[in-house]
Amino acid sequence: MKLLLLEDDDLLAESLAELLEDNGYRLDVSSNLNDAQAFMATEQYALAILDLGLPDGSGVDLLKRWRKGQVDIPILILTARDTWEDKVVGLRSGADDYLTKPFHEAELLARLHALLRRRQGASHGYLQVSGIQLDEEAQRVCCDGEQWASLTATEFRLLRYLMHHPDRVHSKAQLLDQLYALEQDAAAPNLVEVYIARLRRRLGKDLIQTRRGQGYLLVSHRSS
Structure with a gap:
């Protein structure tokens, strides 16, 4: 963010x-x-x-x-x-x-x-989307009521941004722009793929979807 x-x-x-x-x-x-x-x-x-x-x-x-x-x-x-x-x-x-x-x-x-x-629109201390709870102060995540897990700083920034903008496709360039400040050296676009893969391992493969040629989106309602 x-x-x-x-x-x-x-x-x-x-x-x-x-x-x-x-x-x-x-x-x-x-x-x-x-x-x-x-x-x-x-x-x-x-x-x-x-x-x-x-x-x-x-x-x-x-x-x-x-x-x-x-x-x-x-x-x-x-x-x-x-x-x-x-x-x-x-x-x-x-x-x-x-x-x-x-x-x-x-x-x-x-x-x-x-x-x-x-x-x-949240009055509590957590972001909640699609069964995920994100504790912004402790930088940890809980999925479907399971045990809380700590996130790295980059994992946390990426997940928080996606949760603030669910059901919206974000290009790799847009995600990098949110993860790195303007004065920093440009990061490789494949870093987004690396951190998306890490989040999928924590949260499940179906939560963050890939749109070929466009980018990624976090779904607010998972299919049953």
């Missing part, structure tokens, strides 16, 4: 990137409005984290442009502006949540999980 971070403090951006990647997210980082706008126009994100005070303009103005342009992903404002007036402006401009600096890492992660679960 890929997130967009707009933050002009290099040290904070680096720290956040490490935190989020350790917790199974992929991250593209922008330090200015123009780059963030370009990323949003060309990439697919599950959520954006937005600072307000930026070197080339206002994060609130960018937020308003995104909402007017039908950008409907959850957006979390992360800023040093801590007055109630700032919070009201941010939320009324289209933000889904507002967190002030300094912050506790556990609270940031909890808010991200809550926003993503809310978008998925």
Whole structure:
């Protein structure tokens, strides 16, 4: 699952990137409005984290442009502006949540999980699709009520993305884009095949289907 971070403090951006990647997210980082706008126009994100005070303009103005342009992903404002007036402006401009600096890492992660679960329509702590339960905090999976099994970081990112978008065909290129950030060296497309095979061994062969020449999809209802 890929997130967009707009933050002009290099040290904070680096720290956040490490935190989020350790917790199974992929991250593209922008330090200015123009780059963030370009990323949003060309990439697919599950959520954006937005600072307000930026070197080339206002994060609130960018937020308003995104909402007017039908950008409907959850957006979390992360800023040093801590007055109630700032919070009201941010939320009324289209933000889904507002967190002030300094912050506790556990609270940031909890808010991200809550926003993503809310978008998925889930009130519990697990993603559930087709008999699979995915524990996002512990990065483990349970299939058809069997014992929980731990996932590697890449297995977890891939399965979570597929579960957030069931019954949709995803090309290898789209899946790689979700697994690796833009600044990383390009990964070989056959890595997707490797991790799809690993997930099938854990979950069964019929859950993740191959569409020849198109890609893969996770089915939300398995045939009896």
